[in-house]
Amino acid sequence: MIRLEAENLSARRGEDLIFVNVSFRLNAGEALVLTGRNGSGKSTLLRVVAGLLRPETGQAICVSDAVDEPRPAGEFSHYLGHRNGMKRELTVAENLAFWKSFLGDAIGGIGASVEEAAAEVGLSGITHLPYGYLSAGQQRRFAMARLLVAYRPIWILDEPTAALDRKADAMFEELVRRHRQSGGIALAATHQPLGMEGAQTLEMLGFEGVDLEYSA
Numbered sequence: 001m002i003r004l005e006a007e008n009l010s011a012r013r014g015e016d017l018i019f020v021n022v023s024f025r026l027n028a029g030e031a032l033v034l035t036g037r038n039g040s041g042k043s044t045l046l047r048v049v050a051g052l053l054r055p056e057t058g059q060a061i062c063v064s065d066a067v068d069e070p071r072p073a074g075e076f077s078h079y080l081g082h083r084n085g086m087k088r089e090l091t092v093a094e095n096l097a098f099w100k101s102f103l104g105d106a107i108g109g110i111g112a113s114v115e116e117a118a119a120e121v122g123l124s125g126i127t128h129l130p131y132g133y134l135s136a137g138q139q140r141r142f143a144m145a146r147l148l149v150a151y152r153p154i155w156i157l158d159e160p161t162a163a164l165d166r167k168a169d170a171m172f173e174e175l176v177r178r179h180r181q182s183g184g185i186a187l188a189a190t191h192q193p194l195g196m197e198g199a200q201t202l203e204m205l206g207f208e209g210v211d212l213e214y215s216a
């Protein structure tokens with residue numbers, strides 16, 4: 001079992017403090033949806049929790065039965081941002097194999113094979129193609145398959161289904177639902193339902209104020 005704890009996070013971009021005093025706690029199977037207007041700091045907060053940006057104050061940690069001491073949350077996290085993070089000239093299989101070995105499995109689980117992950121995102125049989133040959137929707141689906149090839153209990157998702165069709169939305173919603181059912185945690189900035197039933201919400205208020213409405 002794992003738990004994600006964010007304590008007193010604040011972050012700066014350039015000169016500006018984007019948010020302050022953000023704290024939340026998510027247990028295994030739980031989810032948090034970030035809302036707020038454009039520029040309010042949703043992406044920034046997700047990147048801080050993922051360990052991609054250094055917070056100005058505070059920390060995001062993962063507490064796991066499998067490790068003695070709390071670890072930075074980023075070590076247990078997948079981050080799916082706006083970019084797909086795949087090389088166009090490599091095949092899908094090469095891209096996913098790269099991520100599988102680069103990310104490795106976090107303690108507590110084992111990632112799917114490349115072909116299993118392709119099947120999960122509904123795209124079996126085309127992993128031999130160069131990534132750049134695929135449609136935008138297919139490319140996005142394979143970016144989602146990255147979440148499956150390496151085991152990470154925390155999924156950090158920045159508008160993951162923007163520009164996807166309804167069927168792909170439903171597919172991804174199901175992946176997130178299953179991830180949570182097996183004890184995973186999901187953290188997302190999204191306007192879609194995304195398998196986030198029962199999620200907590202956190203409204204980012206940006207510069208307008210430092211108080212954050214936090215509702216369970």
Ligand SMILES: Nc1ncnc2c1ncn2[C@@H]1O[C@H](COP(=O)(O)OP(=O)(O)OP(=O)(O)O)[C@@H](O)[C@H]1O
Pocket residue numbers: 013014018036037038039040041042043044045189204
């Ligand atoms: N690399 C950067 N350098 C300086 N400022 C930045 C940088 N990236 C983002 N910002 C600023 O930080 C603020 C928060 O941006 P962020 O992308 O976190 O917002 P958001 O809530 O995710 O917005 P959106 O809904 O448009 O995706 C914005 O004012 C933005 O201009």
